[in-house]
Amino acid sequence: MDHAQATTSLEALLAASPRDGAAWSMLGHLLRRAGKLDGAIACHRRGLEVAPENASIWSNLGNALVEAGRSDEALAAHAEALRLEPQAPAFLFNSAVALRKAGRFKDTLAMIERAAADGTATPELRWERALARLQIGDYVHGFTDYEARRGLAAYHGRPPSERAWNGGSLDGRTLYLFTEQGFGDAILAARYVPLVRERGGRVLYDCHPELRRVLSGLGVDAVLQPGDPPPAFDVEASQMSLPGLFGTTLASVPPPVSLTVPDSSRAKAAHRLGAREPGTLRVGIVWSGRVTFADNGRRATSLARFLRFAEVPGVRLYSLQKGPPEAELADSGVAGHLVTPLGPDLEDFADTAAMLEQLDLVIMTDSSVAHLAGSLGKPVWNLVQHVPYWIYGFSGDRTPWYPTMRLFRQGPDQDWEPVFARAVDALREEVRRTTGR
Template sequence: MPSDGRHRADSGLTDAQLKTALDAVLAANPRDGGAWSTLGLLLRRSGTPEAAIACHRRGLEFAPENAGIWSNLGNALTDAGRLDEGVAAQSEALRLGPDNATVLHNATVTLRKAGRFAEALALIDRAMSRQAAAGRTAAHDLRWERALARLQIGDYVHGFVDYESRRGLSAYHGRPPSGPAWDGGPLDGRTILLSAEQGFGDALLMARFVPLVGARGGRVLYECHPELRRVLSGLPVDAVVAPGAPSPTLPAFDVEASQMSLPGLFGTTLASVPPPVVLTIPQDSRDKAARRLGPREPGVLRVGIVWSGRVTFADNSRRATSLARFLRFAEVPGVRLYSLQKGPPEAEVAALGPVGALVTPLGPDLDDFADTAAMLEQLDLVIMTDSAVAHLAGSLGTPVWNLVQHVPYWIYGFSGEHTPWYPTMRLFRQGRDLDWGPVFAAAAAALHEEVRRRTGR
């Protein structure tokens, strides 16, 4: 926010009302730097970071010493993928407002998203030391940023401790606690509720810990998304409850834990990540997949593709791309592409027109993740940008090439082609320029080699 506090994007007005008010302010005084920056905040929130950058730059023409505007500029530059410029803007904000809590937080976010984890952690330590000296406890948002940085570099021991700070964030949407928290110890016949949190992929990721919970000697109530119930029906649980069901309607339980807290409760390290859980694929889903895909063509590689995760996920624009990029894989002789995409991006297949014949759309046949798993069984390889299907394929042991953003989900670390969470997954990483071009070029070259290895072509 602009540090002068005169124009705030959290004023209680709708964005349209605030835009109208800002237009009036700027018409009366076009040299109002705070108003320009607040307009930039609105534009950033609407998903137009380049326009936001221009507004913040205009604001700095008239208020060059305003730390808040420099910090807002750094945020917008980071959103636009101009990471080095974003870091430079945040450095200037820190110079001008070294004790401003919002400036400190924004700078840590930019440093983490730029992959500069050591600098981010050092800045967080500095901010926390100042808070402690002032007699204040560490803010949840700083601990959350420290959790993400620590987990990204593989410091699971400390990272999972900080990971619990997510419960204090305004954006946290997990089930509110309604019983004593489980400490990870023996259950001794008690009943535990394992509550769902975050997305489908997170639930698949954490399912590997459910048998370990049961082994603690208690009854397990498992909160599960309907779309996952069939594929996770083999989990050793005593009852399944619907996500979001009001606490009074749930069966009685003694302790509870979020599924996302299980790695920390079990003291997970990079060397002790449990293998993926065995999934259940009903026969009717297998029959559907066999009918849809038909008999195999000799010498042909069946390659599934996914180019977007859930569009409502805040970070999806960074991890996703377009179907058009995947068409280069159809250039490889002996490769047939099958779309596993669900949701609004499915429309991109139909939008290809006649070229759409190069991609077989399976999305209309996928009613839940059990259906998707059955299709995956019939494919030789999946190439995709990160989403829940990556966790599904990795859990099944299907070879999956995951094309990931510069700073991806923390389980993928920050370097290398592999993750201990999914042994059959290969990672293709963006560079600091956030350019997908080299990622797809590397994957296409690898696909040519894979076809030669499998078919001799």
């Protein structure tokens, strides 16, 4: 039964039995899956009116509140579910997720320990523990748990193999490095490829077509298309397992990979951007990552917020946005006037890198371009959600993964307004510093 049919069936059931608490909660679950969080929350609360002792409804309500960014209410709902059923594995897991997304990492780890009191932890619990540990900088234990991702139902990469590489000497053997996750993760992990080559073997390297030119200087023995059957190899490893295999700590993060920017891309960028206007700052902007990424709704925002930067005297904005959110430029009426759209000129990440070289600063919400700019050594201001990608930690305005990146963080209320206010003030100061305005 598809979503529409299931919704219709539940609506008919509730019309006949409006005091069916479980049916109200199931409708709320369907609405949550459809992204209709306000309706989902209301349905769960209606279910609780008639079934206040139903722990499942409390837990479902908590899940919807987490997605709506209402952390305090979410944690209270999950606490009530656990008061009613203290040992229910699903409720313990849901509570751990809510605690992590609220930034309460010590409590997250305690909840996971409670859920794994029998001495075993499911892949789902280990994955949550990995995210919490990595966020607080416990890389030693975090990367061990990080491998649990390959046991998740949602994992779509290569399954675990008996030929897994342990990070030791290759002694002439052939290593297949396969990709997973997104473009940004591939750029992040590429810094380890030179270290892999030092292990003395042949390297077969999965690389997205969009990244082939910009990562063409890695010196691997063969570049493969992700998803295609690889030629014969001896051992294999995911690129995202490399930080753990090399024993990375906060003090030993390797420098970003050296990128290749072809002359043809540089010529295109120079022609597109033209001569520099004296006394101005060229600022690139990106307001959304891939819309298919599950957490993009939390990390992304709208073009409208970025137009505040155009109000700063001396600032000229250039959009590096790609994908469906790029349409916001046309809808805004500012394309070509307040914002120069570069997206149509970007055929791959090498083209984007060439454009970045011509810019003075990039201000953006987190996506693959942040990794690209950071790898180029460009100043990049990354406006990040309350609990961001783990490489950004949970406090401070710097990350060891990208020395030229400055972080502007949301607070617990997950409100973008103060983040942009701080960034505008910082931009005014940057213009004064660099142009004397």
